[in-house]
Amino acid sequence: MMSESTVTHAIRRPFSEELWDAIVPTYKAILDHPFITGLVDGTLPRDAFRHFVVQDSHYLRDYARALALCAAKAPTEDDVRAFASDAVGAIAAEQDMHSAFMADLGGSAEQAATAPVGPTTQAYTSYLLATVYGGSFLDGLAAVLPCYWIYARVGEELLERSSPDPLYRRWIAAYGDEAFQSVVRRVVALADRAGEEATDGQRAGARDHFVTTSRYEWMFWDAAWRREAWPV
Known part of the structure; x- marks a missing residue:
């Protein structure tokens, strides 16, 4: 005979549904953000996009470290x-x-590497690394997942709308591409x-990490829109 706790465990819905439901308002705010709408209609200022590319270069270096730590804690060899x-x-x-984008923007990868790491980038990557280092595999996975999943959903959404700007069309295509979408489906x-x-x-603890880093995704685009710099 199954215990009450076993029955409760058995009928739980997929964790991914629980996670996504927790960030529906955040995802809507991302789609409505002027950085994203500016990509679609071509009105996004080049300076804002350059800020994004520079900060994303900094972010991805630490994100790669976070993924490597997830690999070290992953449950199976395939996951590793x-x-x-x-x-x-x-x-x-x-x-x-990013090197290609910087060249199109009149800069270089070397310039991006020497630019200061912004406040939101520093906060986001610090939270990511602390969670992956100190938490369980599920905690770390939940923390890194928004960067996969939100970009895939945004790319999929924007691919249908496209952009009159060829530079922004390239960015949209990179994340709307089926190869990236298949990677995201595997992680979900x-x-x-x-x-x-x-x-x-x-699950509740991991969901909190997922919600937090999803908010950081909105903040990352907002920081680029504002060309965020350290206030002092």
């Missing part, structure tokens, strides 16, 4: 290989795509698998 590959991919994106499926084995309390 996948996260290790994603960490390499994050570095490759920083070196290739892993979140469901890991969440299924977790207690309700563990």
Whole structure:
């Protein structure tokens, strides 16, 4: 005979549904943000996009470290290989795509590397690394997941709208691309698998990390829109 706790565990919905439901207002705010709408209609100032590219270069270096730590804690050999590959991919994106964008913006990857790390970038990556270092695998996975999942959803949404600006169309295409979408589906499926084995309390803690880093995603685009700098 199944105990009440076993029945409750058995009928829980997929963890990914629980996670996404928790950030619906944040995701709507992202789609409505003038940085995102400016990508679509071509009105986003080049200075704002340059700020984003520079800060994203800084962000991805620490994000790669966070993914490598997820690989070290991953439950299966396949998961270890996948996260290790994603960490390499994050570095490759920083070196290739961002170098190309900087060249189009009249700069270079070297200039981006020497630009100051902004307040939001510093806060976001510090939170990510602290969570992945100090938390469980599920905590770390939940913390890194918004960067995968929100970008995939935004890319998918914007791909349907496109942009009159060829530079912004390239950015949209990179995240709306099926190759990136398939990677994200794999990580979301892993979140469901890991969440299924977790207690309700563990899921709640991981969900809090997911919500926090989703908010940081909004803040990252907002920082680029404002060309955020250290106030003192």
